[in-house]
Amino acid sequence: MIADILGAAVALMAVDIILAMVLGTLVGIIVGALPGLTTTIGLAILIPLSFGLSPLVALGLMAGLYNGSMYGGAIPAVLLNIPGTPAAIATTFDGHPMTQQGNAASALRIACVSSAMGGFISALALLLLAPPLSLVTLAFGPPEYFWIAAFGLVSIAVLIGGDPIKGILSALLGLLISSVGMDTVTGRNRFSFGNLELVDGVSIVVVLIGLFALPRVLQMAEDATLTGVRVADLKIGKGDGKPVAFGPLIPTWIRSSVIGVMVGILPGAGGNIAAFLSYNEAKRSDREPDSFGKGNPKGVAAAETGNSSDNAASLIPTLTLGVPGNAIAALIMGGLLVHGMQPGPSLFRDNGEIVYGFVLQMMITSVLLFALGGMVATRLFAQVLCVPQVMLAPMIVALMCLGLYTVNNSQFELFMMIGFGVFGYVLTKINFPLPPMILGVILGGMAEQNLRTALLISRGDWWHLLASPISKGLAALVVLVLLIPLYRLIRSRHTGPAL
Amino acid sequence: MQKLVNRDVIGAGVLVLFSIAAWRQAAALPSQAGMFPRLIIALLLGFSLIYLLRSLWQARSVAQDTPFFSNLLRFSLALMLTVIYVLIFPRIGFFTTTFIFIPVFAFTIGARRMKSAFLASAVFTLGAWFIFVVLLDRRLPPEWIVTALTGGAN
Known part of the structure; x- marks a missing residue:
């Protein structure tokens, strides 16, 4: 492990990798700053574009984009009361009141430093917790892996979004998409309808871009916002560049980081939940809770530390078990798969230098925020808000097509991407969550392969899936998660509706 | 007259029909290659029916849909x-x-x-x-x- 970390640290000193981390962070801040663009859209576009780059260059871009976008979301949240990303909603509570009081520069500086702190602590947790956890999973066999995949799918399906039925249907559609193509055991084509382009199955990149990026473009086209934000509305201020007292924020950083890391590890939760919990906890434990919502710097610090400390921590189950806990982790997993790495227990053993390199990149790009998120840079990033969405939409289409076409030079995949885009648009309109579908596509192969291997070993005995205590425990967890909606229903019947 | 068809009912109906069509495709697959897809399609059909029944049940009480396309x-x-x-x-x-x-x-x-x-x-x-x-x-x-x-x- 130490040798791999040292090897990775040396590898990261290459100029192209450093440039990739810097570029990724800059692009991430811009993506986060633009309302309407999210980390998931940014990653969905980046993954095919990074195809063909060396793994550490590609992963450096992804790490930078992930961390950068979390801070980027704070820029419009503070300046305009518009969260750039869902994770920045809690930042508006105190960030924008600070702007109204003429303290926008201080609020942005606190947001930047807090994001960097959260991201760094989260990456440290990933570095310390993932390797031992991956060792534990080496004891798993096919039944355990089947249940791990089932647990990952069920948790995301049930816990993301407000409707478990729609979540489960979305996951099942993803699993069905994953079964398209040639069956690796029998060589029989499934659902390919004689089309040779479908024999290898549906590429994860096609599904990612189609589901996450194109629906947003179509929405932008419908909204047709002709103007960006007016420069005059970006009141960062000239005279409020006074030094910020960071000392009183240290307890908030520590508390919010712990919350963010814990939320990150849990499946189904995300940066927005981490930010809300951190904010509430900061408010609850403060001597002056009434000052929150009126421009309290601790509110900005708690929200930004919370949403950023979720980042790397959410990758702990992804890298060790191969089970992403949220949409962004699913995309990162897609990125690892595109670059030939299979997340799961063998990842640290087979690709130690690259995976530790990625963990270190998550750390370094957090630190880069200190340098790249400074006031001059923030003023420049804020100008991005002036770009009208009518111009942004066709540029996103061009980037999506360019990235996807250069992967396989296949026009068929471009049309398939459009098909998935329209499908994703329709599903969004009927409130279907899309992350469970992506997870279904990613985990389908793992679930099927391990289910069939387990049944092959036991000569078709389904009880073999519950033979070991670990399998029983994991199966119990799956049932438990499935019962959560029922519990919520019963509780709401007893207590009445929330509103 | 109360509205019985909303976008959820239509979505659920399409999913039920899709599941039946997918089942017909999967039925032609040999047992090993078709086992997993058939399992998934059976679950898909089951949950789609639950979704359809629930949507029909709720159709009377759900507020009018916002337009599907904003433009x-x-x-x-x-x-x-x-x-x-x-x-x-x-x-x-x-x-x-x-x-x-x-x-x-x-x-x-x-x-x-x-x-x-x-x-x-x-x-x-x-x-x-x-x-x-x-x-x-x-x-x-x-x-x-x-x-x-x-x-x-x-």
Whole structure:
């Protein structure tokens, strides 16, 4: 492990990798700053574009984009009361009141430093917790892996979004998409309808871009916002560049980081939940809770530390078990798969230098925020808000097509991407969550392969899936998660509706 | 009269029909290759039926749907332009097509400052060319205009 970390640290000193981390962070801040663009859209576009780059260059871009976008979301949240990303909603509570009081520069500086702190602590947790956890999973066999995949799918399906039925249907559609193509055991084509382009199955990149990026473009086209934000509305201020007292924020950083890391590890939760919990906890434990919502710097610090400390921590189950806990982790997993790495227990053993390199990149790009998120840079990033969405939409289409076409030079995949885009648009309109579908596509192969291997070993005995205590425990967890909606229903019947 | 059909009922109905069609396809697969898809489709059908029944049950009490498209014309035009773009860029070349596509798309959905649209398009296209061709050495379809001007020496 130490040798791999040292090897990775040396590898990261290459100029192209450093440039990739810097570029990724800059692009991430811009993506986060633009309302309407999210980390998931940014990653969905980046993954095919990074195809063909060396793994550490590609992963450096992804790490930078992930961390950068979390801070980027704070820029419009503070300046305009518009969260750039869902994770920045809690930042508006105190960030924008600070702007109204003429303290926008201080609020942005606190947001930047807090994001960097959260991201760094989260990456440290990933570095310390993932390797031992991956060792534990080496004891798993096919039944355990089947249940791990089932647990990952069920948790995301049930816990993301407000409707478990729609979540489960979305996951099942993803699993069905994953079964398209040639069956690796029998060589029989499934659902390919004689089309040779479908024999290898549906590429994860096609599904990612189609589901996450194109629906947003179509929405932008419908909204047709002709103007960006007016420069005059970006009141960062000239005279409020006074030094910020960071000392009183240290307890908030520590508390919010712990919350963010814990939320990150849990499946189904995300940066927005981490930010809300951190904010509430900061408010609850403060001597002056009434000052929150009126421009309290601790509110900005708690929200930004919370949403950023979720980042790397959410990758702990992804890298060790191969089970992403949220949409962004699913995309990162897609990125690892595109670059030939299979997340799961063998990842640290087979690709130690690259995976530790990625963990270190998550750390370094957090630190880069200190340098790249400074006031001059923030003023420049804020100008991005002036770009009208009518111009942004066709540029996103061009980037999506360019990235996807250069992967396989296949026009068929471009049309398939459009098909998935329209499908994703329709599903969004009927409130279907899309992350469970992506997870279904990613985990389908793992679930099927391990289910069939387990049944092959036991000569078709389904009880073999519950033979070991670990399998029983994991199966119990799956049932438990499935019962959560029922519990919520019963509780709401007893207590009445929330509103 | 109370509304019994909303977008959830339609969505659930489509899913039920899709599950039945998928089952018919999967039924033709040999037992080993078809086991997992059949398992998934059976679950899909089961949950789709639950979704359909629930949607029908709730249809009376659910408030009127907001319009499905906020602007159907712009949605259709954007989709049509994207399809045309995907159809022609492998033939004409990525950069030529993109340079024209960006302002045309923007104009179609409402932008009127064409000078700045073409300027933004030129900057974007040049940037994409520099990053993907010069720096990353990506293989892209030959530019028709360059081929025509240089007589195939592209």
